[in-house]
Amino acid sequence: EIVLTQSPGTLSLSPGERATLSCRASQSVYNSYLAWYLQKPGQAPSLLIYGASIRATGIPHRFSGSGSGTEFTLTISRLEPEDFAVYYCQQYGSSPGTFGQGTKLEIK
Amino acid sequence: QVQLVESGGGLVKPGGSLGLSCAASGFAFSDYDMSWIRQAPGKGLEWISHITSSGSTIYYADSVKGRFTISRDNAKNSLYLQMGSLRAEDTAVYYCARADSGGYAGFWYFDLWGRGTLVTVSS
Secondary structure, eight states: OOOEEEEOSEEEEOTTSOEEEEEEESSOOGGGOEEEEEEOTTSOOEEEEETTTEEOTTOOTTEEEEEETTEEEEEESSOOGGGOSEEEEEEOSSSSOEEOOOEEEEEO | OOEEEEEOOEEEOTTOOEEEEEEEESSOGGGSEEEEEEEOTTOOEEEEEEEOTTSOOEEEOTTTTTTEEEEEEGGGTEEEEEEOSOOGGGOEEEEEEEEEOTTTOSSOEEEEEOOOEEEEEOO
């Protein structure tokens, strides 16, 4: 199965700053079938991005996804207070789909 | 309101059984594939089971195969997970999630999640 490694484990930034989160796959993700999720404390994950770069319904334009092959990036252009949470990537190009271990985005 | 609501979690002894339910509302449940995903305390996410929209095809992760059974009742807009031979490592929050394959993907991503229900396996 494909192992996804997210970095950094924790990212400390201030509101208004730009955040760049990385997701690296142990082998190429077929057709860039990669999704990103946001999980706030005590809540379920929610879908942000699928197909590596397609924003889910209702997701603000400050969230963007990019990448292909084994390297993927989630960028948040200007951090809002509600963006501080844990972010997970997930590949769904091959079975079983797998999740990364998460990046915690915390307020500096 | 489009939502999924899980129920049935609780404390169970090792080797015991427990059944979870997920009630769907606000969308055409019978049109969608569904999955169960779990998250152990302080850990990441693990997909464990999937059922197609009609219920005709089912998949399990190796970690639960032979012990867990997924099912659905489209007339009741409900998804189920029957868990048996439970182990301490099955302790987790269990989420039901609506699945989409995005076309020809080999697996699914999940565009709607419930709030989860906690299962604790301990003596």
